[in-house]
Each structure stands twice: as C-alpha cells, then as structure tokens.
Amino acid sequence: MTPQKLLNEYLADHDLRQASAKTYSAAIKSLEKHFGKCTEVESIDRRAILAWRNKVVDGGLSKRSWNTYSNHLRTIWGYGIEYGILSDSIANPFKKTTLIPPKRPSKIIGGDAIKSARRWLTSLVAEEESTGARAKITPAWFWLATFEIFYYTGIRLNALLCIRLKDIDWTKKLIYVNAETEKTHRGFCIPIMKGLEPHIERIVTAARNMGFRDEDQLFNVNRFSIHYRSKTMNIHQIEDMFKKLTHAFGIRMTPHRFRHTLATDLMRQPERNIHLTKALLNHSNIATTMSYIEVDYEHMRAVLDERSLHQGAIRFERREDPSRPESSQPKALPQQVDSSRQNPSDSVEDSTNVAKEKTGDLSEIKVSSAHELFLALPKQKRPRKYPLEQISTLTTGLSHELGWDGPGTLWADLGIPPCSPSEDSFDSGALMEQASPLSAAGSYRWT
Numbered sequence: 001m002t003p004q005k006l007l008n009e010y011l012a013d014h015d016l017r018q019a020s021a022k023t024y025s026a027a028i029k030s031l032e033k034h035f036g037k038c039t040e041v042e043s044i045d046r047r048a049i050l051a052w053r054n055k056v057v058d059g060g061l062s063k064r065s066w067n068t069y070s071n072h073l074r075t076i077w078g079y080g081i082e083y084g085i086l087s088d089s090i091a092n093p094f095k096k097t098t099l100i101p102p103k104r105p106s107k108i109i110g111g112d113a114i115k116s117a118r119r120w121l122t123s124l125v126a127e128e129e130s131t132g133a134r135a136k137i138t139p140a141w142f143w144l145a146t147f148e149i150f151y152y153t154g155i156r157l158n159a160l161l162c163i164r165l166k167d168i169d170w171t172k173k174l175i176y177v178n179a180e181t182e183k184t185h186r187g188f189c190i191p192i193m194k195g196l197e198p199h200i201e202r203i204v205t206a207a208r209n210m211g212f213r214d215e216d217q218l219f220n221v222n223r224f225s226i227h228y229r230s231k232t233m234n235i236h237q238i239e240d241m242f243k244k245l246t247h248a249f250g251i252r253m254t255p256h257r258f259r260h261t262l263a264t265d266l267m268r269q270p271e272r273n274i275h276l277t278k279a280l281l282n283h284s285n286i287a288t289t290m291s292y293i294e295v296d297y298e299h300m301r302a303v304l305d306e307r308s309l310h311q312g313a314i315r316f317e318r319r320e321d322p323s324r325p326e327s328s329q330p331k332a333l334p335q336q337v338d339s340s341r342q343n344p345s346d347s348v349e350d351s352t353n354v355a356k357e358k359t360g361d362l363s364e365i366k367v368s369s370a371h372e373l374f375l376a377l378p379k380q381k382r383p384r385k386y387p388l389e390q391i392s393t394l395t396t397g398l399s400h401e402l403g404w405d406g407p408g409t410l411w412a413d414l415g416i417p418p419c420s421p422s423e424d425s426f427d428s429g430a431l432m433e434q435a436s437p438l439s440a441a442g443s444y445r446w447t
Helices: 003-013 018-035 046-058 063-082 111-131 140-153 157-161 197-209 235-249 255-267 274-281 286-292 297-310 344-359 370-376 428-433 437-442
Strands: 174-177 188-191
Touching: 003 018, 003 063, 018 046, 018 063, 046 063, 111 140, 111 235, 140 157, 140 197, 140 235, 140 255, 157 235, 157 255, 255 274, 255 286, 274 286
Parallel strands: none
Antiparallel strands: 174 188
16 A cells, blocks of 8 residues: 555545645655655554654754644544554554644734735725726725735635625625635635625625626636636735735735734734634634634733732822823912011011901901801812822911911911910901901912
8 A cells, every 4th residue: 555545545535625635645745755656554664754754854844844744644544544444553653743843923914014005905996096007906996805805804715715796695794605615614604894895895796797697706806807817716816916915015914814813803802702703713623713812912911910909019000191181289378477587566466457457347247157158159169179299298287387278278368367375265266257258258269
C-alpha cells in the first residue's frame, strides 16, 4: 500500500470540500518527496517520521506548517488502521509528533486602518462616477461592497464566492450560506445590517438589471466590468484586491483577518456574548471562537484596578471633570487692621459710629428673622456648601475667623458693632433680631 493509494481510499470514504482535499494531497506529496512515491506505508515508522520532521524544520519549514502535515497524515493513517486497510499490529507513526509553534502575531486590523481603506475606496467610487475613468481598483463600487461584507459579517472567503442571487432574502434581510460551501458543513444565516444594506441593495439591483439568474454567482466581478475575462470569480481576484489595500496602507488586510477583528470587537462589547460570536462565525467548537479573540489589555487593566480599589490596595483618586465649568471662588475678605497696633477703645468707637449710620434707630425698624430671610430667597440663590479647598486656613470655627464669605460671616456685614469686653453678658441673639433687613439680606453674597 503506497501513500497515494491510502489517500485515495480515505477521500473515497469521505465527502470533503475541494479545499480540504487539496490540503490532504499536499501532505501526501510532501511525504512522497522525502520517502519516495513507491514507499510502502507499513515500512514508515515513528523514528523515520521524527527524522523527516527535524530535516524539514531545520530547512526552514515553520512549526505550524509541520503540524498541519502531521495532523492530516495522522488522520489518514488512523483511518487505514481502523478499517483494516493497514495491519493492526503497527502503531500510528504520526501520533504525538507535533511541535509547539510560537505565538502568532495579532491578526486584528486596527480601526484607523479600516477607516482609511473605506475612505479610499469611497473616493475611488466618486472618481469613477464623476470622470468615467478606470480607478486603481475597478469597479470601485463592487470592491467597496466586497470590503464592507467582510467587515460587517466576517464571512469566509469561499462562502462569499458561493453566494447566489437567490441566497439574498431582502424581505427578512438575511443572507443564506449553503452548507456545502462551509468548512463546518453547516448552513447558517447572516443578518444584513444597516451599514451593509446600501451595498447589498446596489449589487442585487445591478445583478437583476444585467439579467442574473437565481443560481448565478452574485459576487462576480467579471460580469460587472469589461476589464475582466473570466466567467466566475475566484479566490485570487479577491486576494489581489486586498493586496492592493495592504500595499496602499502598509497594514496587512485579508478576509480572514476581518473574522478575527469581528470576534475581538464583539467580545469587547458590554454583553460579551460568546455564543452570538460563535454563531456569526459559524464555528462548530467554541474553543475555536476563543482562539480568534485577542486579549484586550485596556479592559484587563480596568478590571485589575477595580479589584485593587475594592480590596483597599489603592485609594480612590480625585479627578476634576474638564467638561464642568470652574466653580466661582468666594469673595476675598477685607483686610483687617492688626489689633495689636490699634487702640481697642478707638476700634469700638469707630465701629459703633458706622453701625449707627447704617441702622439708625433699631427700635423703629421691624425686621424679619434669619430663617424668614432664607426662605424668601429663590432656590437657585440659596447658599451652597463650600468645598474644603476654599477654606484658607484651619481656624477655631468662630464666625469672625472663618475663611469664606458666606451668610453671617462677619458682624460688620450685619451692621452690628462688635461687643466690647464689658458687654460679654449681652445676648447677641437680640441684636440679630434687630438688624436692618437690607443689611441682613446683603450679607448673603454668594454666586
């Protein structure tokens, strides 16, 4: 039994996609290149496989490519042993022959790169429509629609090429993907989002105007432009378009990278619905979906900070909101004369004279209480609590030492002279009830 005959037995027993069959054939050809086409399968043992692995890896083959060969060949050999094509006495020589590959670089396409590519394609559409000349990527409107469907849906490249005109359900706004074209052999539906609607509508309208049948390939650039001669659109035409985008912006863009980008973006949303992401990408195993998702270090940092705050490892930081207007500062207090340099009797006499000029005869004036004055003010003008930052210095808490200019800050604001040492027993509350209404109202000087 030669390796090629064993492969033919396996392919005859399995219904594989054309792309999958090519991968198995490539693994067998690599094996035959090293061992020869006429080599008997039973003569290949584990030591020979390990020697082959070391040779090709040292020769430049990546570990990930070797793992692809090893996994497919192990499947073929396992099939032969299970169904009696190969002797039961031999062990599968490819068992546990894979290598640990290095971590792949990020496959995420940055948001700025996507916006730049979209603007460029949109400008090419406007250029073609205004001048009628052929753009660098033509027809630009078709390639813009192709770009957007990869961005919005993360559809596989082969699935896009197999979409037919009848697979677009415009009533339900769904795209039906046939199971025969899918890697997982499962059909599914893709919703048409608002951003994708105008592009799908344009390509469907153009296809109907050109007489497309329901079974015809919808995304077929060869029928929308005279500059192409092929009958059906193939993978290479789409890859060539993305190569031009990569060359234009210096960032690699491929349809498969849009799948990774979509998976990561969906898992950054507050819902983080892994099952929705798995269904949209049509994965059969949720572990595959998880491998598509890149680590969000910003979210990781926020979660760790929240944990530290909750456990008291770090303190809350006071941050100012730049969007809010700056609060008005309280008015500065009038400069006070140093009491040590002034005669106390002169100070009392001057204050008494000033108070008499402002209040006149207090016995003839009917005044309101402080509570009534406060209630008479509009709500928007009522005093607010002053923040601690606006207190100038630490004081004893007495009204004449307070560092802010709120209601009743100074006796002079109320038109009341300060008490002399001989008047310590005088009730200051009586003076408050006799203060002038105008003077009392004027003491509420806040903004």
